[in-house]
Amino acid sequence: MCIQRNDYILVLMSKHMKVSILGIDGYIGWALALRLIGKGHQVVGVDSLYTRMRVKEVGSQSVTPIESMENRIKILREKTGENIEFFQGDVNDPEFMYSVVEKTKPDAFVHLAEQRSAPYSMIGLKQARETLMQNMGGTINLVYAMKDIVPDAHLLKLGTMGEYGTPNIDIPEGFFTIEYNGRKDTLPFPKFAGSWYHWSKVHDTNNLMFANRVWKLRITDVMQGVVYGTRIPEITDTGLFTRFDIDEVWGTALNRFCTQAVLGLPVTPYGKGDQRRGFLSLEDAVSCLMIGLEKPPEEGEYRVYNQFDQHYSVNELAGIVKERGEKVLGRDVHIERVENPRVEMDQHYYNPENKKLRNMGYVPVGDLRKDIDSILMDVDRFRERAEQVKNAIAPRTFWKKSVGLH
Numbered sequence: 001m002c003i004q005r006n007d008y009i010l011v012l013m014s015k016h017m018k019v020s021i022l023g024i025d026g027y028i029g030w031a032l033a034l035r036l037i038g039k040g041h042q043v044v045g046v047d048s049l050y051t052r053m054r055v056k057e058v059g060s061q062s063v064t065p066i067e068s069m070e071n072r073i074k075i076l077r078e079k080t081g082e083n084i085e086f087f088q089g090d091v092n093d094p095e096f097m098y099s100v101v102e103k104t105k106p107d108a109f110v111h112l113a114e115q116r117s118a119p120y121s122m123i124g125l126k127q128a129r130e131t132l133m134q135n136m137g138g139t140i141n142l143v144y145a146m147k148d149i150v151p152d153a154h155l156l157k158l159g160t161m162g163e164y165g166t167p168n169i170d171i172p173e174g175f176f177t178i179e180y181n182g183r184k185d186t187l188p189f190p191k192f193a194g195s196w197y198h199w200s201k202v203h204d205t206n207n208l209m210f211a212n213r214v215w216k217l218r219i220t221d222v223m224q225g226v227v228y229g230t231r232i233p234e235i236t237d238t239g240l241f242t243r244f245d246i247d248e249v250w251g252t253a254l255n256r257f258c259t260q261a262v263l264g265l266p267v268t269p270y271g272k273g274d275q276r277r278g279f280l281s282l283e284d285a286v287s288c289l290m291i292g293l294e295k296p297p298e299e300g301e302y303r304v305y306n307q308f309d310q311h312y313s314v315n316e317l318a319g320i321v322k323e324r325g326e327k328v329l330g331r332d333v334h335i336e337r338v339e340n341p342r343v344e345m346d347q348h349y350y351n352p353e354n355k356k357l358r359n360m361g362y363v364p365v366g367d368l369r370k371d372i373d374s375i376l377m378d379v380d381r382f383r384e385r386a387e388q389v390k391n392a393i394a395p396r397t398f399w400k401k402s403v404g405l406h
């Protein structure tokens with residue numbers, strides 16, 4: 001049956017969607033699955049369990065205890081009566097991707113199944129190649145499978161604010177209008193990423209724009225900032241926790257800072273600490289993705305939005321973690337600026353726009369100080385698990401020392 005644009009929107013608004021989450025076992029994937037199920041949508045999950053394996057390899061683990069995928073789904077079924085159809089496999093395998101899309105034919109895909117760590121991609125040639133091939137491979141498989149099997153479905157793809165880098169001018173949402181030699185055009189904003197991981201997302205973006213141009217696929221490319229937090233309201237049971245990484249490879253800034261405070265380690269802004277990034281809570285990340293799904297693009301539309309709540313410098317965040325940590329934990333928290341293992345500007349202009357999601361109805365609920373208190377309390381609760389991987393926290397992946405063939 002061929003459905004027209006307006007019918008398609010009506011179908012999405014009136015019925016519940018079938019959403020395929022590629023990367024359902026991850027930090028955001030699992031939280032999004034809980035939200036979608038809670039709202040009555042049907043969820044299909046795909047994951048190779050790659051992040052679990054790679055985190056283990058660097059001698060780390062999620063500080064929040066996470067169940068096996070099988071148990072997660074079982075617990076969810078017991079609590080809600082709803083099931084998730086789960087396919088374990090690699091989206092970079094075209095046969096696997098086609099067979100899952102053929103079997104499930106979803107209304108929408110949320111593609112989170114990518115290697116998501118900048119430091120991992122900078123360890124050496126092996127990891128750089130893995131990141132580039134894996135991420136671009138999965139995305140190209142997906143757009144082909146969509147075109148051949150479900151050309152009217154919506155792809156919501158997770159990109160990153162890091163695609164833009166830190167230019168000395170304002171950052172628009174994907175495109176800008178520019179005049180050059182007396183002529184004007186609206187063009188993709190130039191990208192200037194800071195790791196092989198971030199570049200892999202830029203390459204994906206280019207490939208998605210092209211897939212949209214030739215096959216008219218409906219695509220949302222989300223430029224997301226750094227996510228923090230352990231909680232969304234749907235996490236009502238220890239068995240439903242999403243992962244929470246804190247090591248130097250897989251952990252992100254604010255989550256690491258909170259863990260350092262709990263463990264009595266110095267909080268570590270890298271370099272001068274004046275580098276700014278857009279941040280958002282896990283709750284806001286999930287609610288933005290829900291808005292993107294429930295308000296899909298026009299037929300044949302490729303749209304981009306910048307997904308973050310506020311931007312902060314890492315020094316500002318370290319200061320707030322110190323203040324909250326001392327209050328919540330009742331002891332001193334020290335800040336120690338350490339040598340920056342990355343090659344990045346640690347003092348720069350930063351003014352990215354983030355109006356589109358707000359115009360679509362996003363009202364941030366993240367309250368930074370309250371969210372930090374809640375992270376501190378959760379990490380303190382699972383302190384023993386954090387202690388077990390204490391040695392994996394200090395930075396040891398240096399961009400300049402990325403290992404070659406030998």
Ligand code: USQ
Nearest residue numbers: 116117118160161162224225226252253268269270275314
């Ligand atoms: N940083 C510190 N101290 C630390 C850890 C990080 O100062 O202990 C600094 C880094 O130098 C960097 C900033 O904090 O300037 C952000 O680093 P991060 O590790 O929190 O985040 P990043 O590597 O940029 O990547 C993370 C996610 C990635 C996502 C990205 C969004 O791992 O999947 O795409 O955030 S964004 O940063 O907006 O590109």
